Amino acid sequence: MALDFVGSVAQVPSMLSAVLLRPFGLATPKPFRRERQLPFFTFFDNGLGAEPDVPLGPNAATDSTQLSLTDKAPYYRGLYNPGVHCFMNSVVQSLCSVALLGAYLDAVTAMATRWDEPTPVTDALRVLYVQLNTPHAKSAPIVPRELKAILSTVLQANGMRSLISAHQQQDAQELALLLLAALDQELGNVQQERGRQWRRLNDGLRGVLAPSVDALGKPRGSLGWTGDDVTFPFRGQYAQRISCGECGYMEAVRFFTFSDVSLTVPTNVGVCTLEQCFGAWAQLEQVEWVCHRCSLQKTLRKAQAEHARLDALTRAGPMPGEKGRRRWNAHADELVAAQGNVENLAAALRQGLHESEFAASEIANTVQLVRTLGRSTKQVMLAKPPPVLVIHLNRSTFSLEAFGASKINTRVLFPEWLDMAPYTTGAHLATSATHPLSEPGGVYMYRLSALVTHYGAHNYGHYVSFRRRSSAGAHAESDNVANRSEWARISDESVQACSLHQVLAQNPYLLFYERVDLPLHPSIPPDSMRLHSVPRARLLHRWNPAL
Missing domain, CATH: 3.90.70.10 (Cysteine proteinases)
Known part of the structure; x- marks a missing residue:
């Protein structure tokens, strides 16, 4: 069996680092562990005679595996609905009409194979993408068992499993968002794995390649591999x-x-x-909306009123007796604190402190803001x-x-x-x-x-x-x-x-x-x-x- 080129290239970073890191006594990266390769795309009873099955390998493009519409293959197939899955079928059919999604699925598959990271949702959707965009001799519907099985294993926390497993009608928009989130998450997993492998390789070669650790204006560990600049087209x-x-x-x-x-x-x-x-x-x-500046201004006015009240009490002098003197001393201390609050609030307004800056300052520990709703847009x-x-x-x-x-x-x-x-x-x-x-x-x-x-x-x-x-x-x-x-x-x-x-x-x-x-x-x-x-x-x- 011929060696798959992309699959061979995917092992180059692991093999190279294993050879170069061993003299330094460093751990070698994990072996190639992509859990499953993409399955063969089979024409189910397509009546094409000698036409062989088309392998949807990781180095195949979604457009190159499609056939032209001919008299022998005049049909495009729908998706089987066991009863309440029209919400899923409609979303999958619509996504598979997006040309940019096909290019994205090809790029992620090649990148995931290169860096040995499983992407089950991407793989299953990619197979459906080709099946739904390829003409057939018969119009029998496709049963998306693989995609449903994979989505049903997604953690319950994000709600995907309940959408697929529930035996009742669900919302198509929720399914679309969760499916897109799963695709985006798998891309993030591949990018993280790529970063880990490059950091390991960079650490092992740092002493030898110190003069050339920078390349093309970037740290060598962040360069990745040609074709790794994949972005999520829906973001x-x-x-x-x-x-x-x-x-x-x-x-x-x-x-x-x-x-x-x-x-x-x-x-x-x-x-x-x-x-x-x-x-x-x-x-x-x-x-x-609670406006921060309006709240500061209202708090300042309240502090100024409190300062004026305490100032009037202290100017009137203490009341006769020990109790009156203790109360006057307390008012004098409060007046000093009120004066500080007035000055601090006025300074905060002059400096134009934003809410986060005010919360991090010492003023927030001594002043209780009066939350004020402003007429906002x-x-x-x-x-x-x-x-x-x-x-x-x-x-x-x-x-x-x-x-x-x-x-x-x-x-x-x-x-x-x-x-x-x-x-x-x-x-x-x-x-x-x-x-x-x-x-x-x-x-x-x-x-x-x-x-x-x-x-x-x-x-x-x-x-x-x-x-x-x-x-x-x-x-x-x-x-x-x-x-x-x-x-x-x-x-x-x-x-x-x-x-x-x-x-x-x-x-x-x-x-x-x-x-x-x-x-x-x-x-x-x-x-x-x-x-x-x-x-x-x-x-x-x-x-x-x-x-």
């Missing part, structure tokens, strides 16, 4: 600012990572647009839009009239091309509570790849996926293939071709957009766009247009 950042409209105090602009954006669907209208939902998400809103905007944007339209509402939770059926109109520039920060951030956080900057254009819609009520129903294939006819073998539909409606085992018009007529629950670059001339309409400089995995046709 983005948003910026949040809270400012007081009364005193102008602004908390530090905070940045948070996210893997999806949750938008609130309005209840008082029949129809709205996705851009209106994003506008409401990113608009200035009034909030009740809050705003969030995207700071680093992700390559793949997952949008969750929150359709749940709670009311006493409905006796609990109910579904919001407002129709949300969404575009094929989505411009995120109006909701993304530019180069400058504003601090004023009455001004936007930032003026829009940059070009952030996204194209729709898939969506999940829900039919039914809040407590029951059915999830269906609509997904796009890559450019129709790009790899077609005949005009007949090239003219087939670019979109499909997938309901568990059923795969049906549909048009973009039918897709845009849906009322979505989850939306999956992939970022693309604008053409050189932004005035060119989207219908004639040519995309530039965005790496995209090559995906072929994905469904059965004959159904």
Whole structure:
């Protein structure tokens, strides 16, 4: 059997360090221990005759193992649903339409094999990615046993096991978040293992390679391996600012990572647009917020009033008798402390100490802040839009009239091309509570790849996926293939071709957009766009247009 090249390269750091570290008496790294290799992707009763099974090895790309749509293999298969797993099937189908996910799964698999770290969720999803994107001779559904089994073994603490094991309908957005979190965690595990192996190697060679410990401007131990610069395509950042409209105090602009954006669907209208939902998400809103500066000012006024009261008592002199003198002495001591509090609070205001700085100072030990609610504003905007944007339209509402939770059926109109520039920060951030956080900057254009819609009520129903294939006819073998539909409606085992018009007529629950670059001339309409400089995995046709 031929040696797998990537599998051989993966052992180079371990073999090299074993040879070089032994003379120094240092422990060698652990042997190659990746628990399982990727299974063979088998065409189940595909009727392709002599066509052999296609091995999905760690050095294979998800696009290279796919076949062209032919008369012998005209079908794309759905996922088997034992009863209540439409929430999982719709999410998996939608994710497998994302081209950037295929490239990511290939890169993580190669990196995990190189550094000998198991990635079971990545491996199982990668196999499904190829199976769902490869045409077959028959339309029998795929049973995702491996992915379900792996997800069912995830620790109960993160809720994944309860979602998969429960014999009742679950939320598709929760499943998507937990699946993305599992993929992200496995990437982190691989990166940590890579760092440990490089640190061990660097420690053993430090004495010999001291003059050249730096390479390319970085410590040699942090260079890793060519191809190790893998980033999670669903991870983005948003910026949040809270400012007081009364005193102008602004908390530090905070940045948070996210893997999806949750938008609130309005209840008082029949129809709205996705851009209106994003506008409401990113608009200035009034909030009740304990302002640190307003609290300092109110505490200072209280301290000044206390100082004036004690000063008046001490100026009046002591009352007759020993008891009156002791009370006067106590007032004098309190006056000195009050004077110090007034000076310290005034200094804190002059210096503009933030809440964390004030808490770390000695003033906090002697003064009890009077928490004060200020008329404040809050705003969030995207700071680093992700390559793949997952949008969750929150359709749940709670009311006493409905006796609990109910579904919001407002129709949300969404575009094929989505411009995120109006909701993304530019180069400058504003601090004023009455001004936007930032003026829009940059070009952030996204194209729709898939969506999940829900039919039914809040407590029951059915999830269906609509997904796009890559450019129709790009790899077609005949005009007949090239003219087939670019979109499909997938309901568990059923795969049906549909048009973009039918897709845009849906009322979505989850939306999956992939970022693309604008053409050189932004005035060119989207219908004639040519995309530039965005790496995209090559995906072929994905469904059965004959159904």
